[in-house]
Amino acid sequence: MSVLLVACxxxxxxxxxxxxxxxxxxxxxxxxxxxxxxxxxxxxxxxMRDGLNALIDRDDAVFVTRLAMNWASSRFGGADWLNDMNRNW
Incomplete structure (x- = not known):
């Protein structure tokens, strides 16, 4: 299991x-x-990309990458979610 960053x-x-x-x-x-x-x-x-490609238009873009535990943010509301001990890094 892993944490993926998906940008659409x-x-x-x-x-x-x-x-x-x-x-x-x-x-x-x-x-x-x-x-x-x-x-x-x-x-x-x-x-994940393939699943999204079936739903988006030809001119849309998708970027998917696997995250690592060494991330940084500034005023990001998802920090607690990422730091949760239940995350599957």
């Missing part, structure tokens, strides 16, 4: 991206920035 740049503001939000919300997650999700999952970055 969804280009069309009028599009209904509720499927993307519902897909990501199924995982243990933290969303404290508009287009960035932290996901605690068994999925690999490739699997």
């Amino acid at each position: 740049d969804l280009k069309l503001p009028d599009e209904n991206y509720s499927e993307v939000r519902q897909f990501l919300a199924k995982f243990t997650h933290c969303r404290k920035l508009d287009s960035v999700w932290l996901i605690d999952t068994k999925w690999s970055p490739d699997q």
